[in-house]
Amino acid sequence: MSRLFRMMLSMLAIALLLGACSAPVAPSPRATQPPASTGDPFAYCAAVGTVDAPDARYSGDKMPAAVLQGMIRQGIVSADAPAAFQKNAVWRCMDGQVWACHFGANLPCEERADTSQTPTAEMEDFCKNNRNADVIPAAVTGRATVYEWRCTDGKPAVVKQVFTSDARGFIADVWFKLTP
Secondary structure: OOHHHHHHHHHHHHHHHHHHHOOOOOOOOOOOOOOOOEOOHHHHHHHHOOEOOOOOOEOOOOOOHHHHHHHHHOOOOOOOOOHHHHOOEEEEEEOOEEEEEEOOOOOOOOOEOEOOOOOOHHHHHHHHHOOOOOOOOHHHHOOOEOEEEEEEOOEEEEEEEOOOEOOOOEEHHHOEEOOO
């Protein structure tokens, strides 16, 4: 065996021995490992941090009673509303907290906020037929736009921003942080 080859083998052996003898790296005390499975949405969110929809680590009901009660307690939905209406909502985790959105009057709970100021083809068509409309309806602009739109001389134009987006890109004005 050549001297170079023996030296490389020796270095490799030393590296392997040092690696085997070193202590395992402990997880950061701030890093929370998600439980294998949990049915409590508040414990789940505290463990996973941020997720746009419950995943396989959540084992509870699609719309947990704790989320419904939180929405009722915070006035997001009425306690007198039919159960089917109350459950017409979604929830997610952001920064370890439970956030809920009730669809109500066709709110875009599951869509990302549309922050584009570029008119769509549908807006262009609407304004060709409604040259000076004060408002372009949501059925044309899309419900996720953060702007109020109008037609000016047959062209779509932004009037003003009416909603903001949250850190995950959803419309912040329709999502509410729940307390346990």
